[in-house]
Amino acid sequence: MRKNHRHARTSEYGRGEALRLVRVTKTYGDTGTAEGGALVKALDDVTLSLPTGSFTAVMGPSGSGKSTLLHCAAGLDRPDSGLVVVDGEEMTGGPGPARGEAALTKFRRTRIGFVFQQYNLLPTLTVAQNTVLPLRLAGRRVHRARAEQILTGVGLGDRLGHTPDQLSGGQRQRVAIARALVTEPSVIFADEPTGALDTRSARDVLRLLQETVRLHGRTVVMVTHDPVAASYADTVQFLADGRLAGQMRAPTVDQIAERLAHLGDDLDGTSATTMTGV
Ligand SMILES: Nc1ncnc2c1ncn2[C@@H]1O[C@H](COP(=O)(O)OP(=O)(O)OP(=O)(O)O)[C@@H](O)[C@H]1O
Numbered sequence: 701m702r703k704n705h706r707h708a709r710t711s712e713y714g715r716g717e718a719l720r721l722v723r724v725t726k727t728y729g730d731t732g733t734a735e736g737g738a739l740v741k742a743l744d745d746v747t748l749s750l751p752t753g754s755f756t757a758v759m760g761p762s763g764s765g766k767s768t769l770l771h772c773a774a775g776l777d778r779p780d781s782g783l784v785v786v787d788g789e790e791m792t793g794g795p796g797p798a799r800g801e802a803a804l805t806k807f808r809r810t811r812i813g814f815v816f817q818q819y820n821l822l823p824t825l826t827v828a829q830n831t832v833l834p835l836r837l838a839g840r841r842v843h844r845a846r847a848e849q850i851l852t853g854v855g856l857g858d859r860l861g862h863t864p865d866q867l868s869g870g871q872r873q874r875v876a877i878a879r880a881l882v883t884e885p886s887v888i889f890a891d892e893p894t895g896a897l898d899t900r901s902a903r904d905v906l907r908l909l910q911e912t913v914r915l916h917g918r919t920v921v922m923v924t925h926d927p928v929a930a931s932y933a934d935t936v937q938f939l940a941d942g943r944l945a946g947q948m949r950a951p952t953v954d955q956i957a958e959r960l961a962h963l964g965d966d967l968d969g970t971s972a973t974t975m976t977g978v
Pocket of ligand 1: 728729740741742760761762763764765766767768769
């Protein structure tokens with residue numbers, strides 16, 4: 701009965717929508733204090749819908765809530781209130797019984813892919829083993845051919861037996877992207893994926909992310925401080941003080957930098973320099 705109820709609730713969400721946030725709020729601090737003086741509203745009533753096959757960059761000043769948004773949207777953290785829906789299914793929030801940690805982890809493993817600034821590859825595993833690790837963790841069958849196919853797709857078909865320390869930063873990040881793709885997730889979240897890379901490697905990684913969206917129909921959400929990186933996305937969502945502060949479609953580097961500068965004008969004492977992180 702409960703199952704049917706969940707199904708009935710989830711079926712109202714649109715097809716072709718990879719991610720939906722509805723009135724997501726997250727507060728940090730000592731919730732026990734009556735005054736609430738120490739509370740920080742990291743996300744404040746954020747509602748967002750991202751279509752399947754879109755590439756979205758999330759930008760904003762330091763402390764504006766980008767990481768919190770990514771963590772809540774990716775199921776790494778739970779919002780205090782509001783709903784996160786992935787591919788039509790409620791991941792966190794909602795009126796039904798909350799998923800336990802184990803169920804949330806399982807959901808995440810199959811529906812969400814991650815790419816981190818520092819790659820997060822296991823140093824003792826080969827490139828191929830790192831790539832298929834999410835399948836192993838999910839208890840799924842692993843075929844070497846699958847690892848080979850996906851690594852060839854990111855330009856590392858000849859590196860299967862190498863360990864991460866034998867690769868450049870850009871190559872490591874491409875392994876991380878292959879690992880994120882291997883479960884065919886609904887959404888890939890990338891947290892400053894080019895933050896540790898030189899310009900050329902960064903460009904290769906951004907093109908690869910673009911390709912996963914345009915050629916393979918994946919959905920990518922990328923947090924970045926860098927207007928150049930953000931310009932590879934279809935849309936930039938701006939955050940300020942935990943709230944969405946507008947979006948920009950088909951963005952150019954100059955337009956993004958300009959918008960960030962004006963976001964700075966809106967915030968007391970915050971300079972554009974701080975916001976772009978340059
Ligand atoms: N675990 C936590 N405990 C307390 N406060 C937190 C915690 N995580 C984030 N915050 C606060 O929430 C706000 C939003 O932080 P968040 O890390 O999401 O911002 P951000 O935009 O990602 O910043 P940055 O660009 O510097 O990484 C900040 O004021 C931050 O200090």
